[in-house]
Amino acid sequence: MVVELISVGTEILMGNIINTNAAYLAEQCVRLGLNCYYQDVVGDNEERLSATLKMALDRSDVVILSGGLGPTPDDLTKEVAAKVAGLNLYMDEESKAAIADYFVKIGKEPTNNNWKQAMMPVGSVIFPNHNGTAPGCAIKTGEKSIILLPGPPEELKLMFEESVVPYLTEKMPSAIFSKTVKICGIGESRAATMIADLIDKQTNPTIATYAKTGEVHIRVSAKAEDIATAKKLAKPMVKELKEIFGNYIYTTDDDVTLEKAVVDLLIANDLTVGTVESCTGGMVASRLINVPGVSDAFKSGVVTYSNKAKRKFVGVKKTTLDKYGAVSSQTATEMAKGLSAVNKADVVIATTGIAGPDGGTEDKPVGLVYIACQVCGKVTVKECHFTGNRQKIRENTVVSALNLMRECILEYYSEKTFR
Amino acid sequence: MVVELISVGTEILMGNIINTNAAYLAEQCVRLGLNCYYQDVVGDNEERLSATLKMALDRSDVVILSGGLGPTPDDLTKEVAAKVAGLNLYMDEESKAAIADYFVKIGKEPTNNNWKQAMMPVGSVIFPNHNGTAPGCAIKTGEKSIILLPGPPEELKLMFEESVVPYLTEKMPSAIFSKTVKICGIGESRAATMIADLIDKQTNPTIATYAKTGEVHIRVSAKAEDIATAKKLAKPMVKELKEIFGNYIYTTDDDVTLEKAVVDLLIANDLTVGTVESCTGGMVASRLINVPGVSDAFKSGVVTYSNKAKRKFVGVKKTTLDKYGAVSSQTATEMAKGLSAVNKADVVIATTGIAGPDGGTEDKPVGLVYIACQVCGKVTVKECHFTGNRQKIRENTVVSALNLMRECILEYYSEKTFR
Numbered sequence: 134m135v136v137e138l139i140s141v142g143t144e145i146l147m148g149n150i151i152n153t154n155a156a157y158l159a160e161q162c163v164r165l166g167l168n169c170y171y172q173d174v175v176g177d178n179e180e181r182l183s184a185t186l187k188m189a190l191d192r193s194d195v196v197i198l199s200g201g202l203g204p205t206p207d208d209l210t211k212e213v214a215a216k217v218a219g220l221n222l223y224m225d226e227e228s229k230a231a232i233a234d235y236f237v238k239i240g241k242e243p244t245n246n247n248w249k250q251a252m253m254p255v256g257s258v259i260f261p262n263h264n265g266t267a268p269g270c271a272i273k274t275g276e277k278s279i280i281l282l283p284g285p286p287e288e289l290k291l292m293f294e295e296s297v298v299p300y301l302t303e304k305m306p307s308a309i310f311s312k313t314v315k316i317c318g319i320g321e322s323r324a325a326t327m328i329a330d331l332i333d334k335q336t337n338p339t340i341a342t343y344a345k346t347g348e349v350h351i352r353v354s355a356k357a358e359d360i361a362t363a364k365k366l367a368k369p370m371v372k373e374l375k376e377i378f379g380n381y382i383y384t385t386d387d388d389v390t391l392e393k394a395v396v397d398l399l400i401a402n403d404l405t406v407g408t409v410e411s412c413t414g415g416m417v418a419s420r421l422i423n424v425p426g427v428s429d430a431f432k433s434g435v436v437t438y439s440n441k442a443k444r445k446f447v448g449v450k451k452t453t454l455d456k457y458g459a460v461s462s463q464t465a466t467e468m469a470k471g472l473s474a475v476n477k478a479d480v481v482i483a484t485t486g487i488a489g490p491d492g493g494t495e496d497k498p499v500g501l502v503y504i505a506c507q508v509c510g511k512v513t514v515k516e517c518h519f520t521g522n523r524q525k526i527r528e529n530t531v532v533s534a535l536n537l538m539r540e541c542i543l544e545y546y547s548e549k550t551f552r
Numbered sequence: 553m554v555v556e557l558i559s560v561g562t563e564i565l566m567g568n569i570i571n572t573n574a575a576y577l578a579e580q581c582v583r584l585g586l587n588c589y590y591q592d593v594v595g596d597n598e599e600r601l602s603a604t605l606k607m608a609l610d611r612s613d614v615v616i617l618s619g620g621l622g623p624t625p626d627d628l629t630k631e632v633a634a635k636v637a638g639l640n641l642y643m644d645e646e647s648k649a650a651i652a653d654y655f656v657k658i659g660k661e662p663t664n665n666n667w668k669q670a671m672m673p674v675g676s677v678i679f680p681n682h683n684g685t686a687p688g689c690a691i692k693t694g695e696k697s698i699i700l701l702p703g704p705p706e707e708l709k710l711m712f713e714e715s716v717v718p719y720l721t722e723k724m725p726s727a728i729f730s731k732t733v734k735i736c737g738i739g740e741s742r743a744a745t746m747i748a749d750l751i752d753k754q755t756n757p758t759i760a761t762y763a764k765t766g767e768v769h770i771r772v773s774a775k776a777e778d779i780a781t782a783k784k785l786a787k788p789m790v791k792e793l794k795e796i797f798g799n800y801i802y803t804t805d806d807d808v809t810l811e812k813a814v815v816d817l818l819i820a821n822d823l824t825v826g827t828v829e830s831c832t833g834g835m836v837a838s839r840l841i842n843v844p845g846v847s848d849a850f851k852s853g854v855v856t857y858s859n860k861a862k863r864k865f866v867g868v869k870k871t872t873l874d875k876y877g878a879v880s881s882q883t884a885t886e887m888a889k890g891l892s893a894v895n896k897a898d899v900v901i902a903t904t905g906i907a908g909p910d911g912g913t914e915d916k917p918v919g920l921v922y923i924a925c926q927v928c929g930k931v932t933v934k935e936c937h938f939t940g941n942r943q944k945i946r947e948n949t950v951v952s953a954l955n956l957m958r959e960c961i962l963e964y965y966s967e968k969t970f971r
């Protein structure tokens with residue numbers, strides 16, 4: 134089954150916003166086993182939208198339109214789609230009541246325009262919107278389907294999960310089960326080489342690698358007549374990947390991020406954590422604190438960007454800074470040890486590096502970063518050489534720091550077990 | 553003149569990467585005065601790419617393709633474009649030499665595949681690539697132009713600025729000058745209301761508002777026969793906006809971000825800065841440290857997520873925490889004063905709030921945030937109520953914190969002047 138995505142909105146055409154909806158929808162459709170050959174962006178213009186939709190219906194089985202379901206007169210996606218499908222709109226009382234409820238919930242008054250959002254194409258399957266006012270829907274036209282979704286990402290995503298996945302799954306001739314193996318600590322090309330023979334001989338399940346900042350995600354997808362069989366098909370491949378990548382894998386759970394994996398590991402082992410950051414300037418702490426519930430583990434963090442702060446807050450010795458410099462294995466080590474002395478955190482992560490654009494020398498070029506991790510007294514230091522601009526170097530440092538924490542904690546406990 | 557953007561790449565179609573190139577190119581084209589009615593995404597597939605390009609040439613004057621200029625056999629954008637335009641490819645010796653030079657520069661060996669990247673369509677205008685190996689080019693076909701750009705964003709952006717802007721500017725019947733007035737501290741709808749009459753009566757220059765996280769950007773664009781005249785046309789409108797928005801404007805410079813404006817203000821006034829962060833967990837420090845050269849101003853930051861850390865690092869009193877709670881104006885004030893006592897920073901910004909999803913109460917709901925800013929002893933506290941998820945609340949807090957610093961510094965110096 135072939136799907137096509139049409140994003141409707143002048144703000145995307147003008148480059149005012151980045152089309153994250155298309156990336157989200159595309160990834161979800163791949164996961165469901167749909168093929169996608171085209172994505173289109175068109176403005177809130179009846180003629181051009183109509184032409185694009187007709188073309189899409191001509192070459193694809195399912196067309197998903199996002200955006201243009203708002204209350205104002207320039208929002209015309211639903212009107213155009215109904216016209217193309219030869220359907221009238223009617224006032225859907227259930228949707229109208231839901232809109233009224235939504236306004237009560239947020240403590241605001243609906244405007245007269247809002248009721249336009251409850252006008253639905255006759256015979257359509259209606260998708261309720263639990264994060265906003267505009268319902269979505271699916272329209273059948275001949276053998277083809279048109280799916281309409283609201284533009285705001287939090288509305289679109291929830292509606293897709295709640296309503297579109299079941300709608301499309303039912304239409305699919307076979308069930309798809311997919312699992313993502315997330316790895317950190319090796320690059321995409323090395324990861325791909327390590328599974329080259331699996332990639333070569335793949336049939337069902339299929340495997341695909343996705344490069345993320347400092348991470349590689351490997352998606353295993355199996356197709357079968359039902360989901361239980363698909364799951365069973367995927368299982369041996371996931372097991373094989375686990376054997377190949379071992380501790381490089383930080384999760385096989387789609388909802389777990391690297392920082393969540395680290396925080397889970399901390400909490401499971403009853404460990405507290407602290408951060409000492411120079412070049413990353415708070416980004417490591419910020420990633421950890423993005424995990425709800427981190428307050429059980431996070432003791433405190435310091436941003437010691439200047440040498441003075443490194444001495445004052447975490448007691449790095451002046452002689453160390455003079456002899457080895459702020460960007461050195463020795464300084465990183467003292468930063469990690471120093472915070473632990475102050476705040477008694479079990480795990481401390483420290484970063485110091487040259488993020489550029491200035492400040493590099495022949496000996497210590499831009500991109501040189503030292504990361505130190507202290508776990509219950511034992512310090513491990515990693516020397517990294519990153520490329521790219523200031524932001525990229527800092528982002529890569531954060532990922533490496535989070536992963537070093539993970540590795541050091543795992544190592545600490547595996548050594549303890551062997552003792 | 554109408555432009556159409558075609559992004560080529562299976563990784564975009566599969567949702568593996570977000571199409572930031574299209575947003576960048578669209579914004580740049582609008583800035584140049586081009587109209588854009590369609591954007592397309594198509595995979596590395598000869599037939600579909602060829603059909604999409606032909607359709608685009610049919611309905612637009614300039615078609616910009618990005619991606620698919622790599623060295624591997626699936627990269628076929630250039631081959632398809634040449635075929636559509638009826639042109640052969642030739643080995644361009646200058647491009648070949650540039651590729652060889654590039655490999656010397658990065659200390660790697662080219663593969664045989666790389667020379668394919670120097671094969672160019674006969675008669676094309678070649679755009680050198682200073683951030684990678686694949687040159688871009690412009691092909692004339694009848695009255696229409698096809699522009700080919702490499703996919704990696706840092707290569708595409710530099711090439712667009714260096715080569716495509718002059719190429720397109722020359723083609724344009726009129727010159728465009730645009731200036732962005734960036735404001736912070738008022739929402740988009742209020743900003744739009746404040747300039748409703750300007751928007752209604754706009755002709756040349758035009759004005760358009762763009763909502764960013766916590767910010768509004770107003771783009772003023774003037775069209776004239778030459779750039780000097782266009783500049784002159786834009787000037788009174790920019791002046792009027794300055795009068796309307798006053799200190800809400802943090803810059804009229806495209807390259808200046810909010811954090812850069814704050815750091816510039818600090819450095820210009822010889823002020824040092826420190827951060828004390830609870831709910832933002834290092835994000836304010838991280839934004840400040842993203843500005844190259846901040847080391848002259850940044851003293852240190854602390855992430856005091858727990859009550860213990862608030863007491864230990866910045867001396868918040870136990871009685872204050874017991875009586876008013878960690879999320880209170882009083883605690884925020886003591887956080888800001890406390891760090892200043894420790895690190896002697898002239899300016900200290902402190903954040904404490906409930907980012908959710910848990911932790912909210914009826915009195916103190918999720919989204920309640922206090923931000924305190926201390927400038928040379930004077931503390932200002934702002935109470936904020938943000939909506940959205942944890943990440944959104946934290947991002948909005950960061951923007952408000954940066955803006956509060958800006959406002960407090962400006963106020964401090966204006967009061968000093970009046971004294």
